[in-house]
Amino acid sequence: MSASTARKPPRIGDNPAFRRALIAIVLVVTAFFVVAPLVVIGIEAFSKGWATYAAAITDADTRHAIYLTVVTALIAVPINTAFGIAAAWAITKFDFWGRRFLLIVIEIPFSISPIVAGVAYLFVYGLQGLFGHVLQAADIKILFALPGIVLASMFVTAPFVARELIPLMQAQGRDLEEAATSLGASGWRTFFSVTLPNIRWALLYGVVLCNARVMGEFGAVSVVSGNIRGQTNTMPLHIELLYHDYQSAGAFAVASILAVLAVVTLVAKVLLERRGAGRGAHRPALATPPPSAAPQFASEKTT
Amino acid sequence: MKIRLDNVVKTFDTFRAVHGVSLDIESGELVALLGPSGSGKTTILRMVAGLEYADSGKIHFGDIDATDIPVRDRGVGFVFQHYALFPHMTVAENVAFGMKVSKVKRGKQEIAARVAELLRLVRLDGLGKRFPSQISGGQRQRVALARALAVDPKVLLLDEPFGALDANVRRDLRRWLREIHDELGITTLFVTHDQEEALDLADRVVILKDGDIVQQGTPQEVCREPNSPFVMSFLGDANRLPATVVNGQAQVGTATLPAPGVADGKAEVFLRPGDLDWTVDGGGVAAKILRVIDHPGGRRLLVAPDQGDVLELDVAPETLARAGDTGFVAVRRGRVFAA
Numbered sequence: 001m002s003a004s005t006a007r008k009p010p011r012i013g014d015n016p017a018f019r020r021a022l023i024a025i026v027l028v029v030t031a032f033f034v035v036a037p038l039v040v041i042g043i044e045a046f047s048k049g050w051a052t053y054a055a056a057i058t059d060a061d062t063r064h065a066i067y068l069t070v071v072t073a074l075i076a077v078p079i080n081t082a083f084g085i086a087a088a089w090a091i092t093k094f095d096f097w098g099r100r101f102l103l104i105v106i107e108i109p110f111s112i113s114p115i116v117a118g119v120a121y122l123f124v125y126g127l128q129g130l131f132g133h134v135l136q137a138a139d140i141k142i143l144f145a146l147p148g149i150v151l152a153s154m155f156v157t158a159p160f161v162a163r164e165l166i167p168l169m170q171a172q173g174r175d176l177e178e179a180a181t182s183l184g185a186s187g188w189r190t191f192f193s194v195t196l197p198n199i200r201w202a203l204l205y206g207v208v209l210c211n212a213r214v215m216g217e218f219g220a221v222s223v224v225s226g227n228i229r230g231q232t233n234t235m236p237l238h239i240e241l242l243y244h245d246y247q248s249a250g251a252f253a254v255a256s257i258l259a260v261l262a263v264v265t266l267v268a269k270v271l272l273e274r275r276g277a278g279r280g281a282h283r284p285a286l287a288t289p290p291p292s293a294a295p296q297f298a299s300e301k302t303t
Numbered sequence: 304m305k306i307r308l309d310n311v312v313k314t315f316d317t318f319r320a321v322h323g324v325s326l327d328i329e330s331g332e333l334v335a336l337l338g339p340s341g342s343g344k345t346t347i348l349r350m351v352a353g354l355e356y357a358d359s360g361k362i363h364f365g366d367i368d369a370t371d372i373p374v375r376d377r378g379v380g381f382v383f384q385h386y387a388l389f390p391h392m393t394v395a396e397n398v399a400f401g402m403k404v405s406k407v408k409r410g411k412q413e414i415a416a417r418v419a420e421l422l423r424l425v426r427l428d429g430l431g432k433r434f435p436s437q438i439s440g441g442q443r444q445r446v447a448l449a450r451a452l453a454v455d456p457k458v459l460l461l462d463e464p465f466g467a468l469d470a471n472v473r474r475d476l477r478r479w480l481r482e483i484h485d486e487l488g489i490t491t492l493f494v495t496h497d498q499e500e501a502l503d504l505a506d507r508v509v510i511l512k513d514g515d516i517v518q519q520g521t522p523q524e525v526c527r528e529p530n531s532p533f534v535m536s537f538l539g540d541a542n543r544l545p546a547t548v549v550n551g552q553a554q555v556g557t558a559t560l561p562a563p564g565v566a567d568g569k570a571e572v573f574l575r576p577g578d579l580d581w582t583v584d585g586g587g588v589a590a591k592i593l594r595v596i597d598h599p600g601g602r603r604l605l606v607a608p609d610q611g612d613v614l615e616l617d618v619a620p621e622t623l624a625r626a627g628d629t630g631f632v633a634v635r636r637g638r639v640f641a642a
Binding site: 175176178179180181182183184185186189193194197198 | 352353354374375376377379380381383385387388389390391400401404405406450451453454
């Protein structure tokens with residue numbers, strides 16, 4: 001058998017030398033560019049021993065940065081989730097003027113550099129900005145405070161949930177909702193017992209990605225937060241600050257926490273993809289039904 | 304429940320899907336809306352259901368003006384072409400859904416009993432615990448029907464109910480739907496583009512074209528008395544031959560056909576393949592055979608007459624014919640329309 005396969009002309013790209021070379025290149029590049037930095041973070045974080053690591057983590061400023069990041073995520077992720085569901089619902093279930101335009105606009109945060117978003121917020125809410133004086137008069141602090149950080153994070157991550165849901169909900173069409181309504185279900189009932197169960201994995205997938213990005217966001221947040229240690233520093237900003245202070249062990253320690261969060265996210269993502277979420281993920285093939293117990297029409301085949 | 308559509312109009316953006324359509328559906332009747340795609344048949348069905356609102360005109364259910372009643376409260380059972388079963392619910396849960404969300408409260412046992420009864424009706428008892436992905440297309444459509452019937456609808460509406468199924472299953476389900484309809488006596492309106500399905504199943508066929516009703520009547524009426532070339536050719540294969548009408552008689556080759564009510568002058572004759580026969584020397588329209596296609600029930604000849612387009616005729620299986628033969632097309636009957 002092996003002799004016959006060896007004599008077969010190789011399919012395109014199936015030449016053994018080419019195959020091995022390609023696999024080797026990919027493995028090496030992945031090791032150098034993806035795995036090695038993560039390993040370095042781990043090693044460097046513990047390079048000065050457990051005590052330094054623990055000290056870096058429990059430092060008051062670090063704790064505040066972690067706290068701020070978590071609070072930001074707790075506010076930004078639910079709001080963006082609600083926004084994403086609403087946007088996906090509106091775009092896929094209704095026909096309205098500007099629908100296609102909205103579809104493009106939702107994607108803008110993906111294509112724009114986060115720093116541009118940060119600067120834009122500066123222009124809108126900053127002292128020299130559009131609403132700066134009004135806000136100052138009303139004693140509302142948006143920039144260099146939590147609201148600014150949350151707003152910037154939300155801008156950057158606005159598309160995540162919507163982008164997961166729109167293709168799925170487009171593929172599902174409106175039939176299910178129409179069927180539920182024609183059977184007498186209210187709008188809420190239809191959403192919770194028909195729409196939501198069918199999008200839940202994609203939704204969770206979007207939420208996980210959104211959360212990862214909120215926690216890791218640097219560019220936009222660094223512009224609007226003002227980098228005040230122990231007050232407006234989120235974890236990514238704090239890492240940069242520690243690094244510039246030549247506290248590389250501390251920087252790596254905090255970075256390791258972010259990296260662990262990322263790995264957890266990745267695991268969650270893989271688990272969710274197994275359940276059929278994610279773009280272009282194939283739903284598991286339909287189970288072949290066992291021979292039917294009910295009387296069948298002679299011509300009806302169970303395939 | 305009697306349904307009356309009164310001059311109903313629907314426009315999408317700039318496309319006029321339904322021009323003023325008026326239609327009466329008697330209580331207990333089974334009516335087919337038949338037409339090519341874009342004829343507005345599905346739009347009409349969706350307006351009756353309340354899934355679309357009419358731009359103008361009225362829809363009455365019995366004595367009630369239902370035009371502005373939302374789909375949720377309209378009390379219709381709607382069956383979708385692609386079943387629209389809830390994939391995360393079992394067959395039994397699908398059927399029970401309407402009863403669970405209903406404003407009329409039912410007990411758990413009552414619902415379970417009704418589900419069992421409905422599954423028996425659609426011959427799916429024992430499959431209640433399966434998920435829609437685990438049953439065949441025909442079974443799914445029967446679940447969809449059971450689900451629609453569960454809420455005791457006043458009207459049953461089916462949108463191309465058998466469109467996604469293969470031919471044999473379709474024929475069986477059709478006959479079976481007819482039985483269910485006769486058993487329950489529920490007013491039923493269904494949409495199809497398949498003339499065979501409409502003629503097979505319906506008490507009355509409503510033929511639509513470009514958002515207008517072109518003809519309605521029993522299957523016999525529309526088949527025997529098609530009122531236009533469109534209906535004639537839409538209901539089945541039809542050949543077209545030019546003819547001349549003189550004193551109510553149409554001349555086609557050497558054959559003569561009655562043409563009552565058609566003005567003298569140029570006309571067109573529409574002939575079903577079965578209305579024609581092939582003879583070697585019998586007279587009629589001289590022609591040459593291009594191709595012979597054999598079917599289980601007979602032979603179909605594609606012939607080229609001396610003038611005009613290729614004709615198709617269905618002849619008895621024992622007819623001797625070969626490509627290249629010459630002879631005559633005998634005309635048994637045909638319908639003459641003014642050109």
